[in-house]
Amino acid sequence: MRRFTQGFYGYAVALFVCLAGAGLFLLVTPQSREEHIPRLDYSITVANFGHAVPYGVWAPPKDPPGWIPNSNKIAVGENGAQVLYLGFATAKREHAMFVQSNEQPAAGFVGRMANTDKAAGTQQVGGVTWEQRFRSDKNQRSLVRVLPEVTLVIIGTADWPELAELAGRLQQRPKG
Incomplete structure (x- = not known):
């Protein structure tokens, strides 16, 4: 018995027992291969935001097909302005977030949200011009409308097409 508790054989037996235990644990533990992205309803957040701001709130009345709303919040921005954030996992499982605020100056708000103050071009979405911004080091695209x-x-x-899909679904809800 002593030879299994000392030297190379003892080490090998201990290693085998540990690996066998880990293998058994992995074998009996349930595993899911399915994607799970939590779906969070943002309708109450949008309604609460609408009561807090002096303008009609913008939001998609219906999510784009295959998109999953997965985050939402109301925050206080610069100068006490209210900011609404709605986050989504897109159909291609990328990230998109819609943000709105009446924070002034608008250029400062846009620069912080887009992480750049340089326009990269424009894009027409449903007959409306949106400014494009791109930050390559973060692979981050932004559409801006002031x-x-x-x-x-x-x-x-x-x-860009997925961001435009969200932009095209936005509708202003009446104040009230």
Whole structure:
């Protein structure tokens, strides 16, 4: 018995017992190969945001097909302005986030949200012009639309067509 507790044989037996135990554990532990992205309803957050701001809130009345809303929050931005964040996993399983606020100056808000102050071009979405911004080191694209009452920004690692799909679904809800 002593030779199994000392030297190379003892080490080999201990290693075998540990590996066998780990293998048995992995064998009996249930494993899921399915993707699980939590789905979070944002309707209450959007309604609460609508009560807190002096303008009609923008939001998609219906999510794009295959998209999963997975985050939402209301935060306080610069100068006490309210900021609404709606996050999505896109159909291609990239990230897209819609952000809106009446924070002033709008250029400062857009620069912080897009992580760049340089425009990369424009894109037409449903007859409306959106400014494109791109930050290559983060593979982050942004669509920006500055309106008189509110600034809309769509940010993400999603490609331009997916970001445009979200932009095209946005509708302003009446204040009330």
